[in-house]
Amino acid sequence: xxxxxxxxxxIRCLKEEGVKTIFGFPGGAVIDLYDDLYDSxxxxxxxxxEQGAVHAADGFARxxxxxxxxxxxxxxxxxxxxxxxxTAYMDSIxxxxxxxQVPTPLIGNDxxxxxxxxxxxxxxxxxxxxxxxxxxxxxxxxxxFHIARTGRPGPxxxxxxxxxxxxxxxxxxxxxxxxxxYQPNYEPHMGQIEKxxxxxxxxxxxxxxxxxxxxxxxxxxxxxxxxxxxKIPVTMTLMGLGGFPGRDDLSMGMLGMHGxxxxxxxxAKSDLLIAVGARFDDRVTGRVxxxxxxxxxxxxxxxPTSISKNVAVDIPIVADCKHALTAMNNWLDSCGHNLNExxxxxxxxxxxxGEWTRKHPMGYLNEGEIIKPQYVVETLxxxxxxxxxxxxxxxxxxxWAAQFYKFSKPRxxxxxxxxxxxxxxxxxxxxxxxxxxxxxxxxxxGDGSIQMNIQELATAKQYKCPVxxxxxxxxxxxxVRQWQELFYDKRYAATVMEVTPDFVALAEAYGAVGLxxxxxxxxxxxxxxxxxxxxxxxxxxxxxxxxxxxxxxxAGKATTEMLLV
Amino acid sequence: MKHTIxxxxxxxxGVLSRVTGLFSGRGFNIESLSVAETLDSTISCLTLVTSxxxxxxxxxxxxxxxxIDVIKVTDISESxxxxxxxxxxxxxxxxxxxxxxxxxIDIFRGKVVDVSPKTYTVELTGSASKIxxxxxxxxxxxxxxxxRTGTIAMARAPKK
Numbered sequence: 001x002x003x004x005x006x007x008x009x010x011i012r013c014l015k016e017e018g019v020k021t022i023f024g025f026p027g028g029a030v031i032d033l034y035d036d037l038y039d040s041x042x043x044x045x046x047x048x049x050e051q052g053a054v055h056a057a058d059g060f061a062r063x064x065x066x067x068x069x070x071x072x073x074x075x076x077x078x079x080x081x082x083x084x085x086x087t088a089y090m091d092s093i094x095x096x097x098x099x100x101q102v103p104t105p106l107i108g109n110d111x112x113x114x115x116x117x118x119x120x121x122x123x124x125x126x127x128x129x130x131x132x133x134x135x136x137x138x139x140x141x142x143x144x145f146h147i148a149r150t151g152r153p154g155p156x157x158x159x160x161x162x163x164x165x166x167x168x169x170x171x172x173x174x175x176x177x178x179x180x181x182y183q184p185n186y187e188p189h190m191g192q193i194e195k196x197x198x199x200x201x202x203x204x205x206x207x208x209x210x211x212x213x214x215x216x217x218x219x220x221x222x223x224x225x226x227x228x229x230x231k232i233p234v235t236m237t238l239m240g241l242g243g244f245p246g247r248d249d250l251s252m253g254m255l256g257m258h259g260x261x262x263x264x265x266x267x268a269k270s271d272l273l274i275a276v277g278a279r280f281d282d283r284v285t286g287r288v289x290x291x292x293x294x295x296x297x298x299x300x301x302x303x304p305t306s307i308s309k310n311v312a313v314d315i316p317i318v319a320d321c322k323h324a325l326t327a328m329n330n331w332l333d334s335c336g337h338n339l340n341e342x343x344x345x346x347x348x349x350x351x352x353x354g355e356w357t358r359k360h361p362m363g364y365l366n367e368g369e370i371i372k373p374q375y376v377v378e379t380l381x382x383x384x385x386x387x388x389x390x391x392x393x394x395x396x397x398x399x400w401a402a403q404f405y406k407f408s409k410p411r412x413x414x415x416x417x418x419x420x421x422x423x424x425x426x427x428x429x430x431x432x433x434x435x436x437x438x439x440x441x442x443x444x445x446g447d448g449s450i451q452m453n454i455q456e457l458a459t460a461k462q463y464k465c466p467v468x469x470x471x472x473x474x475x476x477x478x479x480v481r482q483w484q485e486l487f488y489d490k491r492y493a494a495t496v497m498e499v500t501p502d503f504v505a506l507a508e509a510y511g512a513v514g515l516x517x518x519x520x521x522x523x524x525x526x527x528x529x530x531x532x533x534x535x536x537x538x539x540x541x542x543x544x545x546x547x548x549x550x551x552x553x554x555a556g557k558a559t560t561e562m563l564l565v
Numbered sequence: 566m567k568h569t570i571x572x573x574x575x576x577x578x579g580v581l582s583r584v585t586g587l588f589s590g591r592g593f594n595i596e597s598l599s600v601a602e603t604l605d606s607t608i609s610c611l612t613l614v615t616s617x618x619x620x621x622x623x624x625x626x627x628x629x630x631x632x633i634d635v636i637k638v639t640d641i642s643e644s645x646x647x648x649x650x651x652x653x654x655x656x657x658x659x660x661x662x663x664x665x666x667x668x669x670i671d672i673f674r675g676k677v678v679d680v681s682p683k684t685y686t687v688e689l690t691g692s693a694s695k696i697x698x699x700x701x702x703x704x705x706x707x708x709x710x711x712x713r714t715g716t717i718a719m720a721r722a723p724k725k
Contacts, residue, residue, distance in 0.1 A: 122583055123590050127633040130578075147633060181575060181636040305627040308620065 001172065006137055006165040007036040010098070013141040014042060016174055019069050021045065021060065021434050023053040027073020028113060029100025032166045037071075045434060045463055048455040050077050052427035054084030055453070058093050059431030062414045063389055063439075065218065067094045067148050068431065074100040075113030078159075079120065083421060085155050086124035090418025091239060092216055094153035096144050097125075103163035104132060118159050126154030131161065134169045146177045151184025152303040153216055184302060188319035193327045196274075196298045196315050197335065200328075201342055203272035205349045206232045207292075209255065209284075212239030212417065213277015213301060213321045215410045220244065222325035223276060229332070231343035233353055235263035237278050238402055239417040246386060246406035252353065253362060256284040257553045258399045261360035264551070264559040266353055267292050275299045277321045280310040281418070290558030300324045360564060362403055364547075369519040373397070373472040373543045377404035379524050380442065380470060383531065388440040389414060389432045393425040393449030395479035397472045399549040401444040423452025429467040430460050440531060442468045447500055448477040457510040460536045468530050469507075469538040474545045475500055482548045486563070503540040512536035567596070568622050569642040569718045572611040575634040576602050583632050584611065593617065593625050597650075597693075597715030608636065612717045614693075641720045648718035651690045653678070654700070657707030658685040666706060673699050684709060 004012070010033060014022070021043045026034045037044055047053040050072045057068030068088075072081045078099040088095045102111040118130045127147050129140050137160075144156040200206060214223050220243050227234050227250050234244040235255040244251055255263035267273060273295040278284070285291040288311060299306075299313040300321055307316040317324050332339060364374040377400050380388070386408040392398040392415040407413050414432055416424040425443040433441040443450075450471060460467050481495040504514030513535050517526040523541065530537040551562040574580050581600060588595050593615060600611040615625060622640065629638045658666050663685070670677065670687050673695065679686035689699055693716055700708065 118579065119582065122579070122586050132578075179633075182633050303631070305624065305631050309624060312620075 001170045003168045004171050005036070006134065006167050006169050007033040009138050009169050009171050010141060010160070010165065011036055011040050011042060012171060013138060014069065016142075017067065017145045019067070022069040022071055023047055023056040023060070023431065024071030025050050025053055025073065025077060027077045027100060029074035029102060029162045030071060030160070030165070032162065033071065033098075033100070033160070044071075045430070045459065047427065047459050049453065050080035051084045051423065052430075052453050052456045052459065054081045054095065054097060055087065055424050055427035056431035056434070056459075057095055057097075058084060058088045059391060059414050059428030060435045061088075061093050061095055061431075062428070063411050063432040064435045065411065067096055067145055069096050069098070071098045072100070073113070074102055074117070075115045077113075078117040079115055082120060082124065085121055085157065087416050087419045087421040087424060088155040089124045089126065091212060091416065092153050093155065094148040095155035096141075096148050097155060097157040099157060099159050100165075101130065101159045101161040104161045105163070107161065117157065121157050124155075125157050128157040128159070130159040131164055134164050134167045137164060137169045138172055142174060143177060143179070146179075147182065151182075185318055186302070186320040186323050188300075188317050188324040188327050190327065192315055192317045193324065193331055196317060197328055197331045199272055199296055199298060199315065200230060200232075200274070200332070201335070201337055204345060205270050206230070206272040206274060206346070207266050207270040207295075208232050208234040208244075209237075209267065209273055209275045209278055210234055210240040210243045211237045211276065211278025214240055214243035217277065217302070217321040218410070219277075219322035219325050220410045222322055222329060225329055226325055229329070229339055229343065231346045231350065232274070233266055233350065235259070235266065237281070237284055237417070238415060240278060241402055241413045242407035242410040245408050247408060252357075254402050256559065257286065258403065258549050258551065259559070260357075260362050260403075261551055261562060261564065262353055262356040264553070264562060265356050267295075268558075268560045269352075270295045273297045275301075275313070276325065277301060279306045282310070285310065286553045286557055286559040290560070360551075367544060369521060371517060371520050371523060371541055371543045373400050373541070373547055374404050375520060376470065376472060376523055376541050376543070377401055377444065380444075380527055381405045383524070383527055384440055384442070387412070388442050389436065391415065391425040391429040391432060391441065391443045393443070393445045394420045394422045395446050395449060395477070396482065396549050397444050397446040397449065399479075400472065403549075405444075422449040424449075426450060426453050426456045426467070426469065427459070430456060430463070430465050433465045433467050434463065440468070442470050445469050445471045446478060447471060447473040447475060447497060447503070454506070457507065457512055457536060457538075461511045466533070466535050466537070468536075470527070471503055471538060471540050472543050473500070473503065473540050474543050474547070476545060479549070481546075485546070485548070486552075487554070503538055507536070507538035510536070512538055514538050514540065516540040516542070518542045566618070567614060567616050567642070568640055569612065569614050569646065569648060569716060570626065570629070571639045571641050571718060572613070572629055572635055573603070573637040574609050574611060574632075575636065576607050576609040577634060580609070580634045581611070583634060584629065587628055587632065591624075591628065593621065599715040599717050612715070614716050639720070641718055645721040646718050647721060648692055648716050649690050650693050650696050650716045651688065651714045652696050652699070653712045654687045654689070654703060654708055655684050655710040656687060656703050657683065657709060659683055662706050666703070669699070669702055675699065
């Protein structure tokens with residue numbers, strides 16, 4: 001058996017898993033590992049704050065589908081990563097987070113930069129480990145990658161005491177991992193597939209409700225086949241956008257609190273709701289008892305806990321979306337029915353849906369030279385053909401990006417859906433750009449959120465990572481201000497950003513390029529210029545300050561009770 | 566409704582905290598919890614008593630099973646099962662009540678495990694309701710201290 005230094009073993013394990021890029025920030029507890037990384041061909045990206053490291057690894061994971069890796073030191077390094085770990089956990093993103101820990105004899109002694117990060121992250125990781133024995137190091141790293149990427153993916157944290165990383169460990173041969181206690185189920189139950197397909201054949205007003213599971217399982221093609229073959233209209237959650245082509249006639253866009261009128265009406269009137277890799281989140285359902293009240297519900301999800309958690313379902317299918325959709329497509333193809341005839345029976349339904357869209361299209365009021373944020377996103381969509389990688393911050397900017405950018409492919413919208421983490425967009429954009437250096441990567445940002453991780457401009461600059469920032473600047477914490485306008489008598493408590501930096505000057509201080517548009521007629525030329533510059537560019541769009549995101553379903557209301565303007 | 570759930574889990578540091586954290590984090594209720602290793606020292610058996618409607622119990626069992634260190638989850642109250650709890654009760658035993666205490670203990674098949682001039686310490690096992698019945702009867706006599714283990718349970722073996 002070969003013996004190597006712990007830090008060397010870690011690096012070898014990373015390479016075994018195909019890791020080429022990691023994101024991190026050094027410190028005393030991980031200095032041995034950094035010393036050996038210095039000689040390795042793993043590309044390490046030095047961020048400016050640990051939250052940025054984990055978000056960048058998360059962005060990397062979302063665009064590639066691979067496991068993202070972040071390396072943080074003990075104590076504050078680890079706790080700074082917690083928000084980003086929780087972000088990945090809520091959106092089921094595969095990550096391995098390596099944290100340094102004080103040497104094993106000091107654990108529990110309140111040593112310098114000691115924190116119980118395994119205890120802290122237990123509720124926001126898929127699993128976590130404290131490696132307490134040298135012989136556990138290599139098997140733990142392998143198991144962590146296995147857990148992160150299989151089943152419903154998620155972040156896995158490994159806490160690495162300094163003495164173990166510096167000790168000699170056995171580098172055992174890699175074998176297929178079999179865990180008695182962890183065996184996710186990928187294959188659907190065929191009886192359930194048959195039941196589901198029979199309902200699809202019967203339905204007159206079916207709707208496909210698609211979530212992030214379709215993206216995570218790479219089953220967009222199988223989904224598109226099912227939708228087009230059976231002529232079933234599709235609505236996507238925030239996490240599902242890109243799972244079905246946004247420009248397709250069957251696409252109704254996003255549903256839920258800021259979803260399209262069409263999507264919310266279609267769900268409310270449907271007789272069959274086919275939920276694929278979605279989890280009936282409160283931002284999607286609104287008042288639960290009024291959600292799809294007339295529909296039978298089919299629910300495909302790899303995680304049994306998602307099923308019947310918020311909404312009781314009629315036909316649960318616990319399986320990987322790709323396997324389940326393939327099985328459904330095959331069953332339908334060989335069931336003996338003329339599928340074209342079945343699909344044709346949906347024509348009146350599709351006409352009703354078309355009528356809703358004609359009456360209440362996703363739109364906004366044009367106000368001449370006052371820049372409308374929706375127009376900025378629309379213009380970006382046109383200039384990039386719906387094919388750029390878009391990351392977002394959280395709030396109004398995120399919703400306008402979701403509503404007005406027509407994502408043509410999966411893994412193009414990179415956004416913090418479940419946790420709603422402000423400050424996500426810039427570091428995630430850096431991670432995405434590191435994965436695909438030739439892709440256009442744009443962070444659609446707000447002036448509130450961007451300041452939560454603005455320091456990562458330095459990271460982008462240092463690694464020649466020319467991401468573009470499309471800043472929808474209204475000097476407000478806009479989403480909360482919108483709620484205050486609508487529900488709190490316009491009492492703008494703590495949402496007015498009385499001091500904001502000159503973002504153009506700020507960008508330039510970091511060696512990036514700053515551009516500004518204050519009139520609608522300048523928007524297109526600013527975006528074109530930004531896309532043509534081979535540098536980090538921050539576009540400061542001074543938008544209509546009190547523009548709101550609509551439609552909007554007030555919290556606790558039925559999704560048909562939308563405010564339209 | 567009360568449910569008794571039996572959980573087999575890896576006998577590793579922090580596992581109990583994963584279980585209790587799940588219950589507190591998701592607002593589930595734990596009425597009692599008891600855990601010890603099985604014949605295989607790498608595996609522990611945890612018995613917990615909880616309550617909730619069908620949907621909540623379904624979530625509890627699924628969420629428990631989702632924990633990586635959990636091997637098996639069984640809602641044993643869904644079938645025939647045996648449950649036992651143990652209690653140690655220190656009860657006042659003065660000259661006027663000593664005989665009565667002994668009679669009560671005898672009725673419930675308990676035994677005295679420690680004696681002092683003014684107290685008996687009594688050990689009893691049984692279902693949670695039997696333990697409660699003993700407590701209710703001894704309370705007027707004067708219970709000075711009480712320690713309960715929480716319920717452990719096992720499904721009944723098939724009769725054929």
